[in-house]
Amino acid sequence: MTASPPRPGERLLAGYVGLVLLFLALPVLIVIPLAFSTDASLIFPPRGFSLKWFANILERPEFASAFRVSATVAVVATSISLVVGTLAALAFVRYRFPGRDTLLLVFMTPLIFPAIVLAAALALVLSPLGLLRSIAGLVCAHVVLTLPYMLRTAIATLSEIDRSLEEAAQTLGANRWRTFRHVTLPLLRPGLLAGITFSLIISFDEFTVSMFLVGPGLMTLPLEMYNYSEFTLDPTLAAISTILLGLTTIAIVVIEKLVGLGRQFS
Amino acid sequence: MVDQIRGEPVGVELTRVAKSYGAVPAVRGVSLAIEPGEIVSLLGPSGCGKTTTLRIVAGLERPDAGEIRIGRALVNTLPPWKRNIGMVFQSYALFPHMTVAENVAFGLRMRGVAGATMDQEVAAALAQVRLGGFGERRPSELSGGQRQRVALARAIVTRPSVLLLDEPLAALDRQLRESMQIEIREIQRAVGITAIFVTHDQEEALTLSDRVVVMEDGRIVQSGTPAEIYERPRTRFVSDFVGFSNVLDGRVAEGGRELGTVTLTAGRLVPVSLAPDIAPGDEVDVVVRPEKVWVAAAHEAVPTAGHAFPGTITHSVYMGALTYHHVAVEGVGRVVAMVPNVEPATSGTLAVGSAVLVGWRPESALAFRRNDPGARAAS
Numbered sequence: 001m002t003a004s005p006p007r008p009g010e011r012l013l014a015g016y017v018g019l020v021l022l023f024l025a026l027p028v029l030i031v032i033p034l035a036f037s038t039d040a041s042l043i044f045p046p047r048g049f050s051l052k053w054f055a056n057i058l059e060r061p062e063f064a065s066a067f068r069v070s071a072t073v074a075v076v077a078t079s080i081s082l083v084v085g086t087l088a089a090l091a092f093v094r095y096r097f098p099g100r101d102t103l104l105l106v107f108m109t110p111l112i113f114p115a116i117v118l119a120a121a122l123a124l125v126l127s128p129l130g131l132l133r134s135i136a137g138l139v140c141a142h143v144v145l146t147l148p149y150m151l152r153t154a155i156a157t158l159s160e161i162d163r164s165l166e167e168a169a170q171t172l173g174a175n176r177w178r179t180f181r182h183v184t185l186p187l188l189r190p191g192l193l194a195g196i197t198f199s200l201i202i203s204f205d206e207f208t209v210s211m212f213l214v215g216p217g218l219m220t221l222p223l224e225m226y227n228y229s230e231f232t233l234d235p236t237l238a239a240i241s242t243i244l245l246g247l248t249t250i251a252i253v254v255i256e257k258l259v260g261l262g263r264q265f266s
Numbered sequence: 267m268v269d270q271i272r273g274e275p276v277g278v279e280l281t282r283v284a285k286s287y288g289a290v291p292a293v294r295g296v297s298l299a300i301e302p303g304e305i306v307s308l309l310g311p312s313g314c315g316k317t318t319t320l321r322i323v324a325g326l327e328r329p330d331a332g333e334i335r336i337g338r339a340l341v342n343t344l345p346p347w348k349r350n351i352g353m354v355f356q357s358y359a360l361f362p363h364m365t366v367a368e369n370v371a372f373g374l375r376m377r378g379v380a381g382a383t384m385d386q387e388v389a390a391a392l393a394q395v396r397l398g399g400f401g402e403r404r405p406s407e408l409s410g411g412q413r414q415r416v417a418l419a420r421a422i423v424t425r426p427s428v429l430l431l432d433e434p435l436a437a438l439d440r441q442l443r444e445s446m447q448i449e450i451r452e453i454q455r456a457v458g459i460t461a462i463f464v465t466h467d468q469e470e471a472l473t474l475s476d477r478v479v480v481m482e483d484g485r486i487v488q489s490g491t492p493a494e495i496y497e498r499p500r501t502r503f504v505s506d507f508v509g510f511s512n513v514l515d516g517r518v519a520e521g522g523r524e525l526g527t528v529t530l531t532a533g534r535l536v537p538v539s540l541a542p543d544i545a546p547g548d549e550v551d552v553v554v555r556p557e558k559v560w561v562a563a564a565h566e567a568v569p570t571a572g573h574a575f576p577g578t579i580t581h582s583v584y585m586g587a588l589t590y591h592h593v594a595v596e597g598v599g600r601v602v603a604m605v606p607n608v609e610p611a612t613s614g615t616l617a618v619g620s621a622v623l624v625g626w627r628p629e630s631a632l633a634f635r636r637n638d639p640g641a642r643a644a645s
Contacts, residue, residue: 165359165362170325171325171326171346171352172421173373174372187363
């Protein structure tokens with residue numbers, strides 16, 4: 001980098017980029033000071049510092065229960081997506097079979113379809129199966145939603161792995177399973193970790209589809225927060241958001257340190 | 267499993283092996299017997315089926331027809347991991363997530379060798395390829411030549427029955443390639459292992475092999491010692507593929523036995539050695555290697571009796587150890603002669619423009635039927 005003074009055009013560009021970043025981040029960042037506010041209404045800037053809204057979360061068991069539901073669904077759905085996505089990626093990258101392109105498109109449709117269509121469809125399918133208002137039903141739906149992310153990162157990583165590495169392992173005495181275990185999987189790990197992160201976030205955050213599947217006694221955290229906001233709009237929501245923001249940030253930083261998340265978007 | 271006594275080399279035998287990809291045949295009926303301890307090269311242009319043949323021996327491709335034996339065992343249906351082979355890939359295929367030592371140890375681990383024995387064998391293999399002390403490095407920290415040597419160490423540490431090398435030196439620069447050729451040869455001899463390697467580089471095939479197998483279009487066209495392949499190519503394709511040659515076109519005047527004469531299109535009658543199946547009247551190409559052509563100043567004594575054609579040097583390419591003289595020969599055409607610089611090249615007896623005599627022994631001029639499918643591709 002040269003240290004020459006920026007030209008007017010560069011300054012303009014820097015200003016523009018700064019504004020865009022501010023626009024993207026501001027609503028999220030404003031939540032944090034609100035969470036520590038003393039006011040019962042959402043006033044910015046807050047007039048004092050308190051932790052009472054965090055305490056309020058603990059006093060309301062429905063939040064803890066909704067968090068448990070969301071976390072359970074996210075972890076179980078992600079685990080299923082991980083296995084299914086990895087196996088599907090192996091098939092898509094390693095083999096050429098009739099209908100391959102069509103099938104890949106089918107796997108990817110949840111990314112393109114309007115969420116509301118998917119929500120209605122899933123409700124109609126899960127209802128006769130008796131899976132409405134059940135954890136199992138939510139998990140089924142979330143597998144559909146998270147699979148494309150898992151599949152995409154797994155396919156991207158797998159395509160980068162030189163086939164001759166697996167062949168080399170085989171000539172050295174490793175059977176298919178040991179080749180996968182000792183060569184393919186370690187090389188696939190960064191991509192899978194990124195896929196897991198996306199999948200957990202997508203599932204935990206999901207709103208539209210879950211709304212059709214939940215009911216009294218079974219709420220996900222985003223829906224519980226929405227319900228709460230219909231009656232009371234106080235900084236409790238900001239406090240929950242701040243916690244979620246913190247958890248997400250930690251997850252992304254850890255993954256970035258481990259494998260470099262940025263690569264997944266290139 | 268392929269039965270094998272450690273250190274005892276075994277042979278490899280292919281019988282009428284064929285393999286197609288869809289409708290495209292890659293290997294069309296290859297039969298080849300490789301002696302225990304022999305190092306054989308499969309030589310040919312890209313797409314000739316040499317790599318597919320090697321991969322069939324490795325078990326990485328399944329043949330459509332034919333038999334493959336390693337030692338006495340029929341291995342057709344045996345997967346690669348049960349064939350007890352060692353393979354060096356063109357891209358080296360070193361595991362990027364493992365250190366050099368872990369790479370070399372991989373085959374041993376798969377065979378259940380562990381602990382101190384494993385460490386010892388890894389160290390010995392690395393020492394053999396002169397990479398002692400490199401064990402803790404990552405493949406990404408090594409140069410091309412070093413990676414190549416790690417790949418070789420990884421392939422031989424398990425003492426496989428057969429060592430397979432797929433264009434092992436293609437990615438290296440010329441100097442490194444030449445020193446690696448010698449190194450591979452020495453290691454192969456020291457380990458006493460049967461080896462098959464694939465190359466498109468004729469020089470590499472000649473220097474590295476006990477036997478060269480030339481392939482074209484999925485078939486073996488000639489198999490023999492490097493000298494046989496070079497001196498007595500059976501087809502025009504082999505002749506063109508292995509080394510540069512003068513090509514003179516003409517018609518057979520006298521034939522029916524091994525030596526004959528050809529009337530060149532340019533006019534002159536020249537003595538030649540005829541490929542089998544060629545009869546008088548056939549259109550032929552006469553192929554003469556530059557080093558088989560002698561050149562003498564016109565006033566000097568002719569080295570061998572008979573056939574000497576007068577000509578003029580039109581152009582000389584000085585290469586240090588030798589010089590290529592381009593001679594315009596009346597009734598023959600342009601003939602390139604390679605002359606070792608025994609005398610200082612500056613002495614000037616063979617200067618551009620000087621009148622000279624050129625000639626060759628009849629057995630050095632090989633006549634092949636014209637339109638032999640082999641193109642005049644490589645030099």
